[in-house]
Amino acid sequence: MIEMQDIWKTYADGTHALRGVSVRIDRNDFVYLVGPSGAGKSTFMKLIYREEVPTKGQISVNGFNIGKLKPRKIPYVRRNIGVIFQDFRLLQKMTVFENIAFAMEVIEAPKKLIRKRTMEVIELVGLKGKHNSLPTQLSGGEQQRVAIARAIINNPSVIVADEPTGNLDPETSWGIMNLLEEINFRGATIIMATHNREIVNSLRKRVIAIENGEIVRDEARGEYGYEI
Numbered sequence: 109m110i111e112m113q114d115i116w117k118t119y120a121d122g123t124h125a126l127r128g129v130s131v132r133i134d135r136n137d138f139v140y141l142v143g144p145s146g147a148g149k150s151t152f153m154k155l156i157y158r159e160e161v162p163t164k165g166q167i168s169v170n171g172f173n174i175g176k177l178k179p180r181k182i183p184y185v186r187r188n189i190g191v192i193f194q195d196f197r198l199l200q201k202m203t204v205f206e207n208i209a210f211a212m213e214v215i216e217a218p219k220k221l222i223r224k225r226t227m228e229v230i231e232l233v234g235l236k237g238k239h240n241s242l243p244t245q246l247s248g249g250e251q252q253r254v255a256i257a258r259a260i261i262n263n264p265s266v267i268v269a270d271e272p273t274g275n276l277d278p279e280t281s282w283g284i285m286n287l288l289e290e291i292n293f294r295g296a297t298i299i300m301a302t303h304n305r306e307i308v309n310s311l312r313k314r315v316i317a318i319e320n321g322e323i324v325r326d327e328a329r330g331e332y333g334y335e336i
């Protein structure tokens with residue numbers, strides 16, 4: 109469960125990215141975060157995976173007060189959160205297998221388990237047979253599948269996805285959405301920032317709209333609600 113109580117985020121240059129956000133996201137929710145460019149969506153997500161800390165207010169993820177986390181506890185909490193970006197962020201000189209396995213190596217899992225689990229998630233994301241490919245040998249959709257496999261390999265309870273279909277064509281985007289739905293079905297909470305009206309209006313989920321750093325709408329099975 110994720111809970112924000114009166115969260116404010118002011119960046120060093122004085123920009124108020126979030127202004128008094130309070131929200132509760134339950135286990136296994138699927139949330140679309142919508143709103144104009146610069147509204148504060150990425151900041152909202154960065155606070156969840158602790159890339160940023162709030163200027164004011166409390167945020168808890170799975171019972172941890174993550175704004176006030178002791179540095180030695182950060183890796184432990186992060187392990188429980190998978191992050192997916194618009195631009196994939198794969199290591200270009202590593203194979204598909206290595207990119208994915210890396211996330212388990214950093215937590216020092218046993219080699220045999222790493223191999224087994226890596227092959228398992230490669231199959232789950234639909235990339236069977238591609239484990240020795242380099243990112244440059246893959247399509248955008250395939251690269252995003254690698255990024256998703258990397259995000260889920262340690263079985264996180266929360267997946268944060270910042271415009272995961274932003275660089276993909278419509279058909280490929282639907283494939284990625286099916287995969288995120290499957291991951292949600294298997295128990296993960298998903299928070300996805302998106303500008304994709306068609307996806308939001310077709311695959312109905314909870315919609316949280318942020319404008320100018322504030323939540324202006326929060327609806328179960330909501331609509332995208334913007335013209336562009």
Ligand SMILES: Nc1ncnc2c1ncn2[C@@H]1O[C@H](COP(=O)(O)OP(=O)(O)OP(=O)(O)O)[C@@H](O)[C@H]1O
Pocket residue numbers: 119120121123124125143144145146147148149150151152
């Ligand atoms: N590191 C930073 N330093 C200063 N200002 C920042 C920083 N990061 C973001 N901002 C500002 O905070 C506000 C919110 O940005 P944020 O990236 O959260 O918006 P967003 O809703 O994700 O936008 P987009 O849809 O374009 O990705 C914007 O005004 C942005 O310029």
